[in-house]
Amino acid sequence: MTVVEVLVRLALVLAAFLVFPLVIGQTEHKVMGHMQARVGPIYAGAFHGWAQLVADGVKFAQKEDVVPAGADRRVFRLAPAIALIPYMVVLIAIPVGSGDLVGRSIDAGVFFVLAVMGVGVLGSLMGGWASANKFSLLGSLRTAAQLMAYELPMLLAGASVAMAAGTLSLTGILGQWEWWWLPWQAVGGVVFFTAGLAELQRPPFDMPVADSEIIFGAYTEYTGLRFALFLLAEYAGILVLCALTTVLFLGGWHGPWSDDLGWLWTLLKTGVLAFVVIWLRVSYPRLREDQLQKLAWTGLIPLALAQLVLTGVVRVAIA
Amino acid sequence: MTAGLAAATVAAADLSGRGGPGFLSPTGAEVAFVLIGLVVLGSALLVVTTSQIVHAALWLVVTLGGLAAEYLLLTAEFIAWVQVLIYIGAVVVLLLFGLMLTRAPIGRSTELDSLKRWPAVLVAVGATATLLTVVVDAFHSAYLDLGKTDDGSARVTGESLFRVWVLPFEVLSVLLLAALIGAIVLSRGRADADGKGR
Numbered sequence: 001m002t003v004v005e006v007l008v009r010l011a012l013v014l015a016a017f018l019v020f021p022l023v024i025g026q027t028e029h030k031v032m033g034h035m036q037a038r039v040g041p042i043y044a045g046a047f048h049g050w051a052q053l054v055a056d057g058v059k060f061a062q063k064e065d066v067v068p069a070g071a072d073r074r075v076f077r078l079a080p081a082i083a084l085i086p087y088m089v090v091l092i093a094i095p096v097g098s099g100d101l102v103g104r105s106i107d108a109g110v111f112f113v114l115a116v117m118g119v120g121v122l123g124s125l126m127g128g129w130a131s132a133n134k135f136s137l138l139g140s141l142r143t144a145a146q147l148m149a150y151e152l153p154m155l156l157a158g159a160s161v162a163m164a165a166g167t168l169s170l171t172g173i174l175g176q177w178e179w180w181w182l183p184w185q186a187v188g189g190v191v192f193f194t195a196g197l198a199e200l201q202r203p204p205f206d207m208p209v210a211d212s213e214i215i216f217g218a219y220t221e222y223t224g225l226r227f228a229l230f231l232l233a234e235y236a237g238i239l240v241l242c243a244l245t246t247v248l249f250l251g252g253w254h255g256p257w258s259d260d261l262g263w264l265w266t267l268l269k270t271g272v273l274a275f276v277v278i279w280l281r282v283s284y285p286r287l288r289e290d291q292l293q294k295l296a297w298t299g300l301i302p303l304a305l306a307q308l309v310l311t312g313v314v315r316v317a318i319a
Numbered sequence: 320m321t322a323g324l325a326a327a328t329v330a331a332a333d334l335s336g337r338g339g340p341g342f343l344s345p346t347g348a349e350v351a352f353v354l355i356g357l358v359v360l361g362s363a364l365l366v367v368t369t370s371q372i373v374h375a376a377l378w379l380v381v382t383l384g385g386l387a388a389e390y391l392l393l394t395a396e397f398i399a400w401v402q403v404l405i406y407i408g409a410v411v412v413l414l415l416f417g418l419m420l421t422r423a424p425i426g427r428s429t430e431l432d433s434l435k436r437w438p439a440v441l442v443a444v445g446a447t448a449t450l451l452t453v454v455v456d457a458f459h460s461a462y463l464d465l466g467k468t469d470d471g472s473a474r475v476t477g478e479s480l481f482r483v484w485v486l487p488f489e490v491l492s493v494l495l496l497a498a499l500i501g502a503i504v505l506s507r508g509r510a511d512a513d514g515k516g517r
Contacts, residue, residue, distance in 0.1 A: 070425065072371075072426075075373075106396075107396050107473055108397045108473045111400040111401060111404060111473075114404060115400045115401070115403040115404035115407075115408060118403075118407070119407055119408060121408075122380065122412070122415075125415050129415070129419060129425075130425070132425050137423075140415075141420060144412050147408075148409070148412065148413065148416070151409065168397075168473045
């Protein structure tokens with residue numbers, strides 16, 4: 001690979017990182033606006049409120065960047081970057097189409113993406129602690145507890161696919177993929193997607209930012225662009241989670257005419273999953289903290305372990 | 320302990336050139352290795368000297384991340400990502416959780432400067448000296464050709480782990496299981512003593 005080729009690939013990944021989270025954010029405005037009959041998000045700029053996203057951007061950029069007096073200034077300012085950058089790094093390893101359509105094919109890809117995604121949570125922890133605000137600290141505590149509960153089922157579900165394919169590389173997994181993996185790995189897929197939602201603190205797992213109890217959790221004291229960066233991190237997280245679920249459990253670029261249109265299949269599947277994420281937000285009530293923990297430890301982990309056993313048995317049987 | 324490890328890695332970096340192509344014309348990877356080693360050493364020193372307890376945990380993130388980068392430079396890709404996943408993603412998060420749950424004041428806390436500082440320095444120096452001796456003795460003529468080897472890939476690591484080292488691996492998992500059961504027994508025992516046991 002030449003230097004120019006590496007730079008082009010990195011630029012493409014950066015472009016995807018800058019465009020797709022905003023598309024997901026815009027879609028969320030519109031879908032929520034229609035599903036819940038909200039007038040606001042579908043009003044600005046006439047046609048379905050297309051200008052809402054622009055207006056939001058201008059609003060965030062105008063607002064004063066406030067750091068609370070009692071805060072730990074350096075950590076407070078650094079936190080949004082720590083929350084956002086890992087998702088950009090993860091995108092490098094996600095294959096979009098057949099062959100060489102990937103930023104960089106990484107040998108231990110599954111471990112790479114899960115490890116780097118876990119780092120993003122440090123941003124919420126740092127922000128919540130450094131804000132010198134009790135609501136923020138509570139939000140951080142809930143974030144940490146949630147991460148620790150849901151990291152394990154996510155890893156186990158990912159390990160199941162790696163076991164089925166006999167490789168940890170994301171491109172390698174897609175190379176091995178057959179259509180009957182869909183029912184075979186279905187339970188693992190549901191566990192992975194659910195645990196990923198919880199890790200992103202999306203509804204119905206948004207206890208760490210529960211606005212009716214602790215205002216906005218770790219992000220309570222943030223304003224302006226730093227707050228926007230945290231929001232962007234959430235949408236980038238949705239993109240990464242949906243793309244990963246697509247690659248690991250839905251066959252990524254596999255589909256009819258996948259030789260030419262593989263990348264379209266990846267985008268389509270990712271888009272449908274992102275729509276499901278938004279749909280869940282408008283249709284499910286928030287889980288309580290004890291229900292959250294119970295779901296992870298007594299629901300998802302046993303299911304993930306059962307999926308591992310099933311994968312192992314089938315692997316041995318067909319070998 | 321981390322300071323000792325960091326010093327050992329720096330020493331290993333200096334020595335890695337000896338058996339092969341020589342000291343005086345280091346490659347880019349070797350220069351990067353030494354520079355990252357210095358970052359690891361510096362942040363490890365900050366972990367033990369800073370008087371703000373949460374900052375110590377955050378500097379530990381830098382230390383552990385730097386070590387992961389060193390593993391990457393030594394082609395041990397799998398170990399590097401496991402290092403990030405387990406130590407940064409789980410251990411440090413657990414550490415921060417514990418700190419926030421008990422006490423995590425913003426600003427300096429004077430009680431962190433305890434009289435145990437000098438015994439701690441002594442232990443750290445001792446551990447560093449021991450590790451340095453062992454590492455130098457074992458690897459002083461070893462040279463890793465970064466361009467050709469894939470010694471650290473998941474396949475090679477897995478094969479050596481489950482073919483050559485399978486007994487230590489199983490013994491370790493029994494140890495972890497014992498620790499897990501011990502933790503459950505301890506927490507249940509306390510709940511029973513409070514009269515609130517299930």
